[in-house]
Amino acid sequence: MMSFRIAAAVWAAIGALALVTEPAVAQTPKPGGHINVMLREDLPQGFAVHETGTVSTSFPSMPCFNNLVVFDQLKRTESVDTLVGELAEKWSWQDNYRNLVFFLRKDVKWHDGKPFTSKDVKFTFDMLREGPDAPAKLRINPRKEWYSNVEAIETPDPYTVVFHLKRPQPSLLLMFASGYTPIYAAHVPPASYRTSCVGTGPFKVKEWRKGEFVDYVKNADYFVKGRPYLDSIRYVVIENRGTRMSALQAGKLDVSFPGEMTKTAAEQLKKAVPQMVITTVGQTVSDNIIMNVKKPPFDNLKVRLAVSYGIDRRGMIQAVHQGGAVPGAALPPKPWGVWGIPEQGLLTLPGYGKPADEKAKAKKMMAEVGYTPEKPLKVEIGTRAIAIYVDMASFVINELKQIGIEATLKQVETAQWHPMATRGDYQIGANLTGLGIDDPDANFYENYACGSPRNYSQYCSEQVGKMIDQQSQEVNQQKRLEMVLALQKKVEEEAPRPILDWKLDYFAHWPYVHNMIPQNNIYNFGRMQDVWRDK
Amino acid sequence: MKTYLAQRLGIAAVTLFGMSLVIFVLLRLAPGDIVDILFSTGGYVNPSERAAIEKELGLDKPLTFQYVEWMRHMATGDLGKSYRYDLPAWEIIRPLLPVTIELATLSMIVAVLLGVPTGVISAVRQDTTLDYVLRVLSLAGLSMPSFWLGMVIILALVAWIGWIPPMTYVPVSENFKLHAIQFALPALAVGYRSSALIMRITRSALLEVMREDYIRTARAKGQGERAVIWNHALKNAILPVVTVIGIEFAFLIGGLVVTETVFNLPGIARFLVQAILWRDYPIVQTLVMFIATVVIISNLAVDMLYGVLDPRVRYGG
Numbered sequence: 001m002m003s004f005r006i007a008a009a010v011w012a013a014i015g016a017l018a019l020v021t022e023p024a025v026a027q028t029p030k031p032g033g034h035i036n037v038m039l040r041e042d043l044p045q046g047f048a049v050h051e052t053g054t055v056s057t058s059f060p061s062m063p064c065f066n067n068l069v070v071f072d073q074l075k076r077t078e079s080v081d082t083l084v085g086e087l088a089e090k091w092s093w094q095d096n097y098r099n100l101v102f103f104l105r106k107d108v109k110w111h112d113g114k115p116f117t118s119k120d121v122k123f124t125f126d127m128l129r130e131g132p133d134a135p136a137k138l139r140i141n142p143r144k145e146w147y148s149n150v151e152a153i154e155t156p157d158p159y160t161v162v163f164h165l166k167r168p169q170p171s172l173l174l175m176f177a178s179g180y181t182p183i184y185a186a187h188v189p190p191a192s193y194r195t196s197c198v199g200t201g202p203f204k205v206k207e208w209r210k211g212e213f214v215d216y217v218k219n220a221d222y223f224v225k226g227r228p229y230l231d232s233i234r235y236v237v238i239e240n241r242g243t244r245m246s247a248l249q250a251g252k253l254d255v256s257f258p259g260e261m262t263k264t265a266a267e268q269l270k271k272a273v274p275q276m277v278i279t280t281v282g283q284t285v286s287d288n289i290i291m292n293v294k295k296p297p298f299d300n301l302k303v304r305l306a307v308s309y310g311i312d313r314r315g316m317i318q319a320v321h322q323g324g325a326v327p328g329a330a331l332p333p334k335p336w337g338v339w340g341i342p343e344q345g346l347l348t349l350p351g352y353g354k355p356a357d358e359k360a361k362a363k364k365m366m367a368e369v370g371y372t373p374e375k376p377l378k379v380e381i382g383t384r385a386i387a388i389y390v391d392m393a394s395f396v397i398n399e400l401k402q403i404g405i406e407a408t409l410k411q412v413e414t415a416q417w418h419p420m421a422t423r424g425d426y427q428i429g430a431n432l433t434g435l436g437i438d439d440p441d442a443n444f445y446e447n448y449a450c451g452s453p454r455n456y457s458q459y460c461s462e463q464v465g466k467m468i469d470q471q472s473q474e475v476n477q478q479k480r481l482e483m484v485l486a487l488q489k490k491v492e493e494e495a496p497r498p499i500l501d502w503k504l505d506y507f508a509h510w511p512y513v514h515n516m517i518p519q520n521n522i523y524n525f526g527r528m529q530d531v532w533r534d535k
Numbered sequence: 536m537k538t539y540l541a542q543r544l545g546i547a548a549v550t551l552f553g554m555s556l557v558i559f560v561l562l563r564l565a566p567g568d569i570v571d572i573l574f575s576t577g578g579y580v581n582p583s584e585r586a587a588i589e590k591e592l593g594l595d596k597p598l599t600f601q602y603v604e605w606m607r608h609m610a611t612g613d614l615g616k617s618y619r620y621d622l623p624a625w626e627i628i629r630p631l632l633p634v635t636i637e638l639a640t641l642s643m644i645v646a647v648l649l650g651v652p653t654g655v656i657s658a659v660r661q662d663t664t665l666d667y668v669l670r671v672l673s674l675a676g677l678s679m680p681s682f683w684l685g686m687v688i689i690l691a692l693v694a695w696i697g698w699i700p701p702m703t704y705v706p707v708s709e710n711f712k713l714h715a716i717q718f719a720l721p722a723l724a725v726g727y728r729s730s731a732l733i734m735r736i737t738r739s740a741l742l743e744v745m746r747e748d749y750i751r752t753a754r755a756k757g758q759g760e761r762a763v764i765w766n767h768a769l770k771n772a773i774l775p776v777v778t779v780i781g782i783e784f785a786f787l788i789g790g791l792v793v794t795e796t797v798f799n800l801p802g803i804a805r806f807l808v809q810a811i812l813w814r815d816y817p818i819v820q821t822l823v824m825f826i827a828t829v830v831i832i833s834n835l836a837v838d839m840l841y842g843v844l845d846p847r848v849r850y851g852g
């Protein structure tokens with residue numbers, strides 16, 4: 001019996017490995033060719049990456065742009081160790097992480113032929129941080145907080161840029177590497193990126209046929225010699241999920257879309273097309289519960305904690321995601337992230353123990369505030385009227401019913417969801433949160449800091465604020481990790497936004513497409529510079 | 536005839552005016568607007584930025600002012616600018632029109648070619664096995680939504696031959712064969728459903744006519760069965776069929792949403808849904824007015840055709 005179990009485990013491991021690994025055969029890249037890449041909707045705001053926060057804009061815009069630095073597009077993990085220069089040849093922290101100096105490449109041209117200089121970098125970041133002398137303003141600026149620590153930007157010469165910070169912030173470098181941080185051309189109005197794209201990237205936009213496709217052609221003047229390999233790329237908009245999957249299976253598409261594939265869909269695809277390369281990566285997107293701490297009954301910590309204790313995370317991962325997610329606190333755990341609390345550490349947090357024990361604790365807490373399954377607390381749980389939100393909310397409602405909370409589902413149209421959440425015009429909500437980068441600063445300042453527009457739970461703690469600032473300034477990586485773990489524990493114990501799981505992606509492409517490496521974050525890969533086709 | 540036409544055109548103008556009011560009001564009654572959608576892609580809302588965008592798009596103006604402005608621009612042929620794409624509405628809509636019109640036309644051709652002959656056969660062979668088979672097939676056609684049939688066709692093609700039609704629009708000038716393939720499958724899926732309706736109407740109308748005295752007279756005069764059916768019965772039975780064809784065509788112009796989505800054809804119906812989701816008022820208003828115009832023209836064309844098909848129908852002043 002034992003040997004059977006071992007054999008089964010070995011085969012299961014081999015099977016899992018087949019699903020998660022790409023054949024590691026070193027081949028000489030072949031230049032030329034074309035690939036078709038999946039898009040699930042048309043580019044919401046064209047190529048205006050700085051005015052949006054959706055992968056539907058960032059992913060298909062990646063080939064047009066470059067950043068100062070980028071996460072190595074040939075590696076899955078995103079961390080300070082995987083940063084490589086793009087428009088910056090080198091960089092240096094000075095004055096104990098108060099000044100960040102970039103030395104720019106001198107051989108870069110914009111797609112319209114004009115030279116790239118430090119003026120473009122200053123223009124981009126002054127616009128993003130809405131500096132006092134900013135030459136342009138974005139109509140929507142979702143990541144302004146990322147740059148709130150930048151005091152001034154200097155350009156001593158056309159190829160040097162100095163970022164002066166108010167206080168040390170090592171994470172700033174990671175924010176510069178996000179797919180959400182391309183450099184815009186100073187000579188082009190920012191609004192024009194909504195309809196066209198003047199970048200420095202490996203591909204130039206040839207045509208954007210609205211609702212149909214985006215065609216890219218190779219940038220012959222690209223500053224990395226010998227790149228890109230491909231002659232052209234077409235991003236094909238296919239709104240129907242069944243048609244998208246059929247198109248991939250039939251070879252009409254060569255590469256899938258980040259975050260597109262569920263575990264079940266990936267298994268079906270692998271069965272239908274055994275040679276399809278499917279890579280399991282983290283999405284850096286969490287399912288979470290937002291509770292308005294400014295309004296009764298969730299201004300009461302006991303009620304919030306009861307909610308957190310009452311939801312069986314592992315049960316939800318199986319029921320809602322068929323195993324295609326992992327439990328984790330405020331940041332995704334290893335190997336899908338860098339900063340997350342490990343499995344063992346999670347066991348001490350609300351909601352991660354044995355489901356029956358956790359539910360008993362939740363019931364006890366609810367009883368202490370006067371509610372029982374017989375005399376339940378009645379609330380309305382809001383969520384976006386999209387299947388992935390509603391599925392999660394339905395599971396949560398069932399879980400809460402068992403601890404004395406009778407929740408009714410209120411489906412909110414997309415147009416209304418964020419205004420409602422930002423205003424705090426709700427009691428409790430089932431929410432999804434994507435992190436632009438797997439970094440504590442990006443997450444905590446956006447989602448937990450006092451006054452942040454994306455802090456939907458309206459949570460504000462002086463102690464947590466201090467902890468966020470302290471970890472942000474810590475230059476020793478190990479020390480910072482310890483601080484971040486403590487911070488995650490703290491916010492789970494305060495439960496303004498209990499995290500339910502971190503979703504996984506099963507990124508698919510045909511085996512003849514090489515160097516198409518998905519990362520543990522749907523927002524930061526897809527430059528396509530090194531991708532080549534062997535067919 | 537001229538007076539009748541003038542009357543109908545007058546009614547059409549009033550209908551379009553009413554339609555413009557209805558769509559204008561309904562769109563604004565729907566929760567949220569383009570500014571909410573734009574912010575939702577950023578995951579937050581900033582009141583001052585919101586106000587600035589509303590001002591930029593003219594959404595801060597009173598509704599009556601917005602309506603009058605829209606009408607004034609429409610009168611000069613200016614359809615406005617897409618909120619989402621920041622481009623003139625006509626520039627976006629123009630390439631979509633031929634796709635939907637072609638698909639609707641092809642679907643109707645399939646529907647008529649399938650529906651009328653099978654309806655005639657079914658009526659002539661009433662209560663025979665062939666009649667039952669054709670009626671079951673038509674019932675199946677009515678029961679299966681065309682988008683579902685379309686999805687089944689795509690899944691079956693992938694599963695059996697590992698092939699599906701092109702996923703981006705292939706203009707006829709670029710590759711006739713691929714273009715034909717691209718439109719053939721959705722036209723069959725949509726046409727089959729419409730043919731079922733046409734078949735049933737043809738059958739019942741023909742059965743009714745076949746019981747008329749003049750049919751008996753024609754037979755008594757020794758005319759052959761084929762001549763009786765095609766020259767006398769069908770000509771009189773075709774009036775309700777023409778009405779159904781007209782209504783179906785008008786319906787298809789705006790009703791191909793899911794078929795266009797399933798076959799990934801860039802037509803107006805699919806685009807209209809996206810525009811509604813984005814609260815892209817100029818695009819939605821223009822497309823709805825276009826669809827309303829097609830419906831009115833189709834109805835008018837059908838009514839005019841009556842006069843041609845039935846000598847008893849005369850349009851006087």
